[in-house]
Amino acid sequence: MGEPLLELRDMTVTYHTGRGPVPAVRGVDLVVDTGQTVGLAGESGCGKSTVALAVLRLLPTTARLGGKVLLNGEDVVAMKWGRLRAVRWASASVVFQGAMHALNPVRPVGEQLAEPILLHGGAGANTVSSRVGDLLEQVGLPARRARAYPHELSGGQRQRVMIAMALACDPQLIIADEPTTALDVMVQAQVLDLVSRLVSELGIGLMMISHDLSVLASTCQRLAVMYAGRIIEQGPARQVLQAPAHPYTKALSAAFPTIGDPESRLAPRGLPGDPPDPSALPPGCPFHPRCPSAFADCVDTDVALRPVDTGRSAACLLEVRP
Amino acid sequence: MTALLRADQLTVRYHTRGGSAARAIDGVNLDITAGEIIALVGESGCGKTTLARTLLGLQRPTSGTVLYEGKPLATSVRGLREYRRKAQLVLQDPTGALNPRHTVYEAVAEGLRIHRVPGDERELVTEALSRAGLRPPERFFGMVPHELSGGQRQRVVIAGALALRPSVLIADEPVASLDASVRGEILALLLRLRDELGLAALVVTHDLGLAWNIADRVAVMYLGRIVEIGPVEQVLTAPQHPYTRALLSVLPESGRPAVVLTGETPDPTCVPAGCRFHPRCPLLASGVDDETGRRCRSVDLPVLDGDHRSAVACHAVGG
Numbered sequence: 001m002g003e004p005l006l007e008l009r010d011m012t013v014t015y016h017t018g019r020g021p022v023p024a025v026r027g028v029d030l031v032v033d034t035g036q037t038v039g040l041a042g043e044s045g046c047g048k049s050t051v052a053l054a055v056l057r058l059l060p061t062t063a064r065l066g067g068k069v070l071l072n073g074e075d076v077v078a079m080k081w082g083r084l085r086a087v088r089w090a091s092a093s094v095v096f097q098g099a100m101h102a103l104n105p106v107r108p109v110g111e112q113l114a115e116p117i118l119l120h121g122g123a124g125a126n127t128v129s130s131r132v133g134d135l136l137e138q139v140g141l142p143a144r145r146a147r148a149y150p151h152e153l154s155g156g157q158r159q160r161v162m163i164a165m166a167l168a169c170d171p172q173l174i175i176a177d178e179p180t181t182a183l184d185v186m187v188q189a190q191v192l193d194l195v196s197r198l199v200s201e202l203g204i205g206l207m208m209i210s211h212d213l214s215v216l217a218s219t220c221q222r223l224a225v226m227y228a229g230r231i232i233e234q235g236p237a238r239q240v241l242q243a244p245a246h247p248y249t250k251a252l253s254a255a256f257p258t259i260g261d262p263e264s265r266l267a268p269r270g271l272p273g274d275p276p277d278p279s280a281l282p283p284g285c286p287f288h289p290r291c292p293s294a295f296a297d298c299v300d301t302d303v304a305l306r307p308v309d310t311g312r313s314a315a316c317l318l319e320v321r322p
Numbered sequence: 323m324t325a326l327l328r329a330d331q332l333t334v335r336y337h338t339r340g341g342s343a344a345r346a347i348d349g350v351n352l353d354i355t356a357g358e359i360i361a362l363v364g365e366s367g368c369g370k371t372t373l374a375r376t377l378l379g380l381q382r383p384t385s386g387t388v389l390y391e392g393k394p395l396a397t398s399v400r401g402l403r404e405y406r407r408k409a410q411l412v413l414q415d416p417t418g419a420l421n422p423r424h425t426v427y428e429a430v431a432e433g434l435r436i437h438r439v440p441g442d443e444r445e446l447v448t449e450a451l452s453r454a455g456l457r458p459p460e461r462f463f464g465m466v467p468h469e470l471s472g473g474q475r476q477r478v479v480i481a482g483a484l485a486l487r488p489s490v491l492i493a494d495e496p497v498a499s500l501d502a503s504v505r506g507e508i509l510a511l512l513l514r515l516r517d518e519l520g521l522a523a524l525v526v527t528h529d530l531g532l533a534w535n536i537a538d539r540v541a542v543m544y545l546g547r548i549v550e551i552g553p554v555e556q557v558l559t560a561p562q563h564p565y566t567r568a569l570l571s572v573l574p575e576s577g578r579p580a581v582v583l584t585g586e587t588p589d590p591t592c593v594p595a596g597c598r599f600h601p602r603c604p605l606l607a608s609g610v611d612d613e614t615g616r617r618c619r620s621v622d623l624p625v626l627d628g629d630h631r632s633a634v635a636c637h638a639v640g641g
Contacts, residue, residue, distance in 0.1 A: 040534070043502060043503060044501055076370055099482075184365040184366050184528055185365070185530075185569060185572055185573070185585050186365060186529055187365075188572075190582055193582060211501065212502070213502075214573075214575050215575060218574035218575075240617070253505065253506055255506050256531055257531045257535050259530060259531060259534045259559070259570065259573065259575075259576070260558070260559050261534075264534065264535060265535075265554075266536065267535070268509035268535040269506045269510075270504060270506020270507035270508075270534060271504075271506070271507070272507065274471040274474070274504065
């Protein structure tokens with residue numbers, strides 16, 4: 001097998017603000033192969049959305065991107081503008097959270113779907129409308145809905161339009177940032193079904209970002225959990241969810257109870273404290289102030305990600321002690 | 323045992339521009355007993371938020387009554403003032419609920435001033451903050467919302483409600499905008515307040531895991547009506563109504579084959595005849611006997627009682 005579809009090597013992102021530099025992503029290594037689905041989990045402020053934006057260099061100008069982002073072996077960080085414009089949409093595309101705000105309210109959705117196709121020369125003006133119709137049908141909407149304005153569609157339908165748009169230029173990689181967060185359970189199930197079906201039918205790679213571990217585990221093969229700008233655990237999705245190695249992953253998976261599990265009945269479990277401020281990270285393991293199993297060494301040892309099992313790794317001193 | 327708060331044959335209709343009325347609540351009975359936590363679950367547009375607003379006296383019912391301690395709610399602003407102290411609202415987004423320029427102290431003291439609560443204001447604010455888990459309370463007095471995390475902001479909102487010594491909290495998606503690790507802490511706080519103060523709560527949510535975590539009873543709403551109600555253990559582990567079953571089956575960890583309903587929640591301006599769920603019902607689609615099928619399509623179901631018995635509104639499974 002050749003080079004992976006997407007490879008992040010020691011990726012760093014620092015936002016330069018009025019109050020000094022804020023390291024949002026502090027060295028992330030991640031691989032997505034063709035046809036593979038990878039979930040990235042974590043809470044707000046952990047840097048997961050910054051990772052998504054950085055892959056296509058969509059970051060604001062105050063951000064500095066470091067390390068390597070290899071898309072089909074080509075480094076996105078070093079790309080010229082023209083090349084970058086060609087790569088966006090055509091090689092990789094992004095589905096953002098809250099589709100209702102990402103669509104232009106005064107233009108029919110079909111016109112908006114046609115835009116990336118025309119810009120990237122995917123089709124002539126006469127074949128565009130049939131391509132738009134195909135795309136809509138691919139995501140389970142009738143082709144005539146191309147004439148609808150965003151306000152005439154429900155939240156789930158608008159999210160389908162966003163997915164259709166991401167597919168418009170036949171990308172090999174789709175990055176979905178919280179694609180179902182604002183949706184109802186039933187609509188969420190419909191959208192997740194659709195995403196899984198498209199990924200397996202079209203053989204594209206998927207990087208899905210969410211705060212909900214169980215959603216990721218049901219859609220993705222591999223799972224990476226981020227905390228304070230780093231991946232602190234990764235491995236096969238089922239294993240990470242069912243037998244988490246890192247105390248933070250344990251807390252995260254316990255936060256969404258399994259219905260029928262007597263242990264969580266009338267016993268909601270959370271973590272005391274709040275996620276750390278990226279501009280003032282605690283020394284040692286950044287999780288130690290909230291960690292229920294922290295011991296003396298955690299305060300001054302910054303642990304790197306190490307293998308704990310086949311295909312699994314975790315950044316925790318408990319896992320590396322003999 | 324009489325209910326602390328009761329909805330009796332409640333309906334709310336909204337008039338739309340097209341002239342047709344949206345039946346947001348189409349007959350609901352619900353009893354909330356002192357110290358009880360009820361989860362009201364359903365998809366967006368099913369009327370759960372309208373029901374919460376009506377119970378708070380923020381929306382006048384088209385017909386039916388809301389009773390607090392056995393007495394119907396007053397309709398005048400003055401008459402509602404005392405009730406509004408007893409029933410407090412906690413919203414989904416604490417950032418929107420707090421004035422960004424008011425300090426934590428001001429946010430909590432505002433309700434005390436409006437209701438002219440007797441006693442030392444500083445002492446009451448301190449106690450409310452501390453009950454809501456913001457300790458030491460004095461440290462938070464001078465802070466403004468942007469200096470607090472999302473979880474702390476929600477605690478300030480809850481403290482503002484607690485300062486008035488309410489007997490019931492109505493919480494609309496209280497943790498939906500919070501991080502996973504903070505969510506458990508806020509839910510644990512609601513449970514603790516029930517144990518320490520005997521506070522009743524109606525938690526409006528689309529999250530069935532939340533119901534499993536904290537509620538005693540759960541009511542499932544579909545298109546303006548409660549379609550299944552009962553103790554959490556019973557409804558969530560042995561659901562009867564096909565809609566409840568479908569909702570549970572699509573949870574990622576359910577372990578049952580997922581029954582994904584097609585389409586979105588239908589429109590309350592045109593509620594289907596017969597059972598309101600029949601156009602999407604997987605049970606009807608998979609085949610029931612002719613007589614039941616006829617009833618599903620043409621006979622409306624009675625409104626369920628809101629008391630402590632479990633009940634289900636379905637022609638095919640209901641007894």
